[in-house]
Amino acid sequence: MNSEIAKSTSRSFPYRIVIEQRLKEPSRTYSLLISVLAIVVALFIGGFVIAQAGGDPIRSYRHIAKASFGNIGVFSDTLVKATPLILVGLACAVAFRSRLWNIGAEGQFFVGAFGASAIVLTPILPPDTSPWIFIPVMMVAGILMGAFWGLIPGFLKAKYNVNEIISTLMMNYIAVAWNNFFIYAVWSESGFQMSPMFTKNAWLPRLTDYSKVVPAFRGLTTHLGLLFGILAAVLIWFILYRSRWGYEIRLIGDNPQAARYAGLNITRNTILVMMLSGGLAGLAGMSEITGVVHRLQGAISPGYGFTGIIVAWLSKLNPFAVILVSILFGALILAGREIQPSGIPKMIQGVILVCLIASDFFLRYQIRIVRRE
């Protein structure tokens, strides 16, 4: 009975909704507006859940804002959280541009951290080496280890068509186990599950280190890694949009068949892109270990490598957008912990992601309400 009534009313209702594919590219303002609206909607949904959980949404949001952007001190902490995200986000963005689904940034991050640590702990360089040598050597070690970790799945993909999603994911576990072996068995400090503290010469300089020159820097932990991230974003942008290699990456990513037709070497590119991606994630690991943790231990990443995937998607694979999105996520990670160790902050991250991805619908389709014939 009910269904019949519904049918007859729907028949008499004079309007219907038509969803059509857009034939024209929407303007930049429009797409920006949609993204902002999506975040607003996400915050509303998040606020609703906070209210349900017995919290005050407005106070919570205000607290998040204050705890991440409230003053120079907390903003500096936000940037510290954003630093590895920028590098890992770039790593994912480059791979995704070439349609390589590298979800192994986490593992590449770990082996990057291992590579940098090995320089100090083996030790390859004596502890009194000048930072001018220490830091570049550790950078190279981190990048090379990450690139190697990307090379393996890249080679398997290119030569034997092994699904890189599976292989990169599996490589994550190997990386963690590999690091653990060294933490527990080789470099363990008197039985603890961590290595000894690195010598000061191997630390990335932080703003607070210059507080004698600029007193305002006192207590600010933002370290040189942020500069690596920004330079890497510029470099990746340049590679993608101004270099021959970047052109190949974009062409293969957009239409591999056309790339083959244009005579590109897809095998070589697959391997190289995976190495670039791994190298960036490795650099993230190096920067985190020498800029923040200062020793090799098990807990060096709260899943930066996986958050990087989200960062890359939200920034639509644009290197500069990666910086902004990383700062946003850095803020959420930092301030989230102020409200709750886990739960609500993670939920807000998730809702923002879902809303932003869903908002893409409005960029690709248009919705019209038309009169029934």
Next chain:
Amino acid sequence: MDGRQEFESHSSEPPVVVEMRGIIKRFPGVLANDHVDFKLYQGEIHALLGENGAGKSTLMNILAGLYRPDAGEIYVKGKLVHFSSPRDAIKAGIGMIHQHFMLVPSQTVTENILLGLDQPRFILRLSEYHQKIAEFAERFGLKIDPKAKIWQLSVGEQQRVEILKMLYRGADILIMDEPTAVLAPQEIEALFITLRKMVSEGKSIIFISHKLHEVMEIADRVSVLSKGKVTASGVPAKGITRQELARLMVGREVLFRLDKKEQAPGDVVLQVEDLHAENDKGLPALRGVSLTVRAGEIVGLAGVAGNGQRELAQVITGLRKCTKGKILLNGEDITNQPVSYSIQRGLGHIPEDRTHVGTSPNLSITDNVIMKKYRQPPIARGMVIDMNQASQFAQQLVATYDIMVPTIRTPARLLSGGNLQKVILAREISGNPRLLVAVQPTRGLDVGAIEGIQRLLLTQREAGAAILLISEELEELISLSDRIYVIYEGKIMGEVTDGNIEVIGLMMTGTPMEQIRQGVQ
């Protein structure tokens, strides 16, 4: 049942099971079906013939409920129907078997057949259904193991599963979209036996094809579509000759002569010797093709689709490996060399699929036109691309070749087919190719765009390029080409220099040149 009796009562002819009247279907820029009438009788195999893009598939997709017509009526067993989905069509007893099978590879035959049905509801006792389906298959002479997984089956067997699926759903009108295109010869034989068996059981079959000899072998009646219109409606297939069929399909419209200058061809640019290659399915597609193209001549390759043209173009341009034979470009061996090798040696290629192969949809016009030039100066400056040079180059091509684009930053996917083809052509021609392989360069374009593209090809001929033109448009081949080879089942049947359409038609249907000559004498 009642309806059927009603039909049988008023004539001795078999009843009409499907009647389509005045069907019109428009797609952006194309009139795919233009007032098409179509009648299917019970118990017949009705072949629907036509070149690619003639509107056969559109018409049948309408009958199968996949598209809705813009105008026209469809009667099934005497009743006016309005299908809004394939489900409605199946309810009315119409089932379509597509060229690409819709099966779940990891599941068994039985599971695939039961998929989407209301019965069984909750508990699936497979053994019971295995038995049922085996018996059902037996009735139509479809040999199949119900327990086999789809991925273990050959293409022919998979097709049988598709047929069985439709029959099990109670379809008594079957539409088969080019069923033989994917089959090996023995499988075709087996399919034909099945089709005859089904017809004898009272089913009616629409058989879409463009292979004339098959149509002659299997069909009771033939309808021909050409450019969206019916050119022959329900002609009895018995007693019809190949020539007549070829004429029905190819048509005999007045050829418009292009302004083609007389010129003597130069040196041999492309030499293909005894080329063998396989298609995607691993079946032989080329079986000893030899041909030559000289500088300053357009050489056409005629043939019904699927006779090896695609593979030949791919092998010459390096996109497919050949198993035997030799390809020489300006005397240099390019057999099985990487694509970039022949590009550097002056090979231009207008691919058949302009959206999936010829261009990159989300990249800008600029990025699309530098596809083959980004490695060399002035666009390349070391490892860097000079964006100014690239934009200038794109701007210059847009102006020279009259490409209608908002800006050179527009992504390629927003261009119309004609403009997209001009982008490709401009890119390939701008490299001053020694050899240009053009596959279906005008397919799907409107008249104005077709003329523009054809003129560009002629200009290249005058500039001394060797052009291999592969097309299914005979008119185009005849008006543009200096010579025409005809390919049939991977072999060259012969060569025509006078554009004799009858001879081409005969060779397209598998009669070698020697036989035709003997026939004349």
